[in-house]
Amino acid sequence: MYNLSSQLLEQYPFEVTAIQKGRGTYICTTSEGGKIIIGSFRGSKGRVEAIEHVLLRLKENGIEADEIIHTREGEILAQEVDETWYYARKYMEGRECETRSRDDVLAAVEELAKLHLVLQKVEDENLKIGGQDYAMEVFRHNRELKKVRNYIHGKHKKNEFEMIFMRNYEIFLKQALDVEHRLMKPNPGETQGQSGKQSREAAMYGICHGDFNQHNVLFTHGKIIITNFEQAHYDVLVGDLAHFLRKLMEKHNFNIGLATDMLAAYEKRRKLLPEEWEQLYVRMAYPQKFWKVANHYFNANKAWVSGRDIEKLNRVIEQEEIRQQFLRMLFYFVE
Template sequence: MEGFFLYNQAEQLMEQYPLTVTETAKGRGAIICITECGEKILKEYKGSAVRAEILHDVAEYLNKAGIKTDGIITTTEGAFLSGSAEEGFYLLKDWYSGRECDTKSRDDILEAVAQLARMHQCLAQYDGQIPEGFFVSEQILIGEYERHTRELKKVRNYIRAKKKKNLFETKFMEHYSGYLTQAEEVEERLKEQAAHREESEWQQMYGLCHGDYNQHNILFRKEGIWIINLEQLHVDVQVSDLAHFMRKILEKHNWNTGLGMDMIRAYDKKKKLSAMECEQICFRLAYPEKFWKVANHYYNSRKSWVSGRDIEKLDKVTGQEKERQQFLEMLFHFVR
């Protein structure tokens, strides 16, 4: 419904910009506009005007530094958003056609990791004002994992109370104990690291992060690599981006140890990883995120019938566990 509204309001919204639109086309939840200044994309935006201004400034900073991204275009009156509180706010951004990072291509993956390291290095030097709301503390990650673990226990308790269990529930209970142990160990190690950290080293790990670094937000063009969609930008341990990308890729590659270690090396070659950063990557990949996600989806969906897709996803997670543990063992050895 929102996409329908945007398509019908696009012409009116575009009148707020100093551009002439000659053609429009529907994109993914957005409108692509052909203008005399190139292609632009009009997207719904849920954040504040202050946040939009920071996104604009950071994009300008990155582009000037040679890290290509999609900049935000201001309205005729210099505003960073168009629309209204009643009808919703929108961002107009530069839009680029290009080839998304191919998750089957080792070269694409390693180039994407190297570009992430360059972006992090650049963002670490950003000296613009960043509001407090952008900052994420280590306690938020610990709290998030503790919540996930409580949810796993809730699923366990629900299933255990059932007299007759379906196939998903039987499989879940077979593997639950091992994954719970993993979850609790990661929580304890994160707390231990937080308690014994050197503050100066801890601060050096922090900087602006992309927030959603995945293959869809990495474009390969003849001019180079574009990193787009910075809307989830925040200040956190920068290697959180790397861990997020590694998890996405390694799940698709059956936790291939060689590829995983090559990703670590590709990042380290451009931006040296500290021992504490390596530990952070280990902890984030060691938490059984995918097992929790599958269990949580099952618990929050209709349980009167079991989804074949949920069983398929659970089988894939548990089927990759041997390879995942081999990779984590290698990674923890690398850290030591």
């Protein structure tokens, strides 16, 4: 059945009658008529146990989320013949959050705030291991932007993508460096003494979903289900909000009205600290889409440039003026 062996499937307390591929997973229909999702897991057993701990705490607090299924032997992970580790979870029925629906988007953001209120109180060291500090991520992205620029600069004959990139590189690099410098400034909480700093950090940090987007928010029978917690980690909580807000703004051409409604929906459940507004601002101010398109180009086959990459780069440039208007609105909350 596709790429799952009978040796793996026999470890679970159900008989699989059909398999179809999902997003990097396998959706299995069982003999009881229900569906199970089986996906590979690259982390440690401790990490997947920590994710299950998070899911159980969410359930205790009335938030619908994934349910992990153990093997016949009570193990949380099962090993395939090629020694890859897999885990199974219940298939959640529902429609994905519709990004064109204002009601869906605002309900999803409010649910995210509720999620954060619960996860802020959950402690698990396994979700602090291997986390990526945002400042280090920015430093790495900036090095990659310079690497792309140096490569293109050294070419005698440049293609259409490369000429567009070089014409706009300095504008976006300045934005990237501004964010880098802003992240190097000390937090206001550091001037309040150690106890004050710790209390502010405790209010800002917690376990984040790690990939909160429209695909991982399901609506069903008047309820919202949040799925796919594989990237859960300890970080500034507004990292989830920034991730979702950026995706929605790119799709809605940085609609300021929608943005303010999304922020209000979040604050309806969980008020943001001044330091969190700062974090939200720097994460939105970073030219993430420009970096992403440039990085994709650099790591692809440069003998042939995809027309899709050129289209995406032009889209980034076309949206820049309205993006700056959006950032000026957001900066109002930082001041």
